[in-house]
Amino acid sequence: MSNRICIVYDTKRGSTEMIVKWMEEAIKGKAEVKVMRVSEVDSLRGCNLVVIGSPIYYERPLKSVLKFLEEHRDELRDKKVAVFVVCLAELFGHFTKGYIEKYYLGPILKKVPAKVVKAGIMRGWLAKPDFNQKENIQKWINDVLSASFYSNGVGC
Numbered sequence: 001m002s003n004r005i006c007i008v009y010d011t012k013r014g015s016t017e018m019i020v021k022w023m024e025e026a027i028k029g030k031a032e033v034k035v036m037r038v039s040e041v042d043s044l045r046g047c048n049l050v051v052i053g054s055p056i057y058y059e060r061p062l063k064s065v066l067k068f069l070e071e072h073r074d075e076l077r078d079k080k081v082a083v084f085v086v087c088l089a090e091l092f093g094h095f096t097k098g099y100i101e102k103y104y105l106g107p108i109l110k111k112v113p114a115k116v117v118k119a120g121i122m123r124g125w126l127a128k129p130d131f132n133q134k135e136n137i138q139k140w141i142n143d144v145l146s147a148s149f150y151s152n153g154v155g156c
């Protein structure tokens with residue numbers, strides 16, 4: 001089967017959507033990619049890697065993303081999964097890393113029934129897009145691809 005990636009996300013104010021577009025741009029030409037908002041997902045058939053992202057509002061990922069994970073639990077079981085959150089707490093660097101892992105990524109990770117290839121913390125924004133994040137985000141998704149498809153199992 002060729003590598004087919006589904007990126008599933010939700011957003012309230014558009015930054016997660018822009019982040020996902022940057023990911024899509026980085027993947028194109030390397031693998032097949034389909035981008036869907038959680039409300040648009042009918043089936044994940046044909047995807048061997050699912051990347052799931054949520055912004056953080058009031059210390060939590062969006063309910064719509066958690067609901068998506070519950071509703072697609074059976075389908076996700078035999079897929080590779082990567083997850084990411086978009087938030088502003090990341091601005092405080094390593095001081096908040098543990099907090100973000102526990103309270104922002106934690107609720108998502110708990111609902112993933114498969115092995116998680118990679119979990120990412122992306123810096124979002126409130127008004128103007130932060131284009132400085134693009135390079136990091138594209139590197140992250142390339143690392144996800146490497147870990148999912150090109151790893152030879154000996155740490156390369």
Ligand SMILES: Cc1cc2nc3c(=O)[nH]c(=O)nc-3n(C[C@H](O)[C@H](O)[C@H](O)COP(=O)(O)O)c2cc1C
Pocket residue numbers: 010011012013014015016017055056057058059060086087088089090123124125126
């Ligand atoms: C009302 C509101 C509440 C927020 N709560 C949090 C929060 O608890 N922790 C955090 O790190 N960021 C918080 N943020 C920042 C958002 O996670 C950030 O702006 C993100 O980029 C929004 O994603 P979206 O544009 O895809 O909706 C909040 C933003 C707003 C407007």
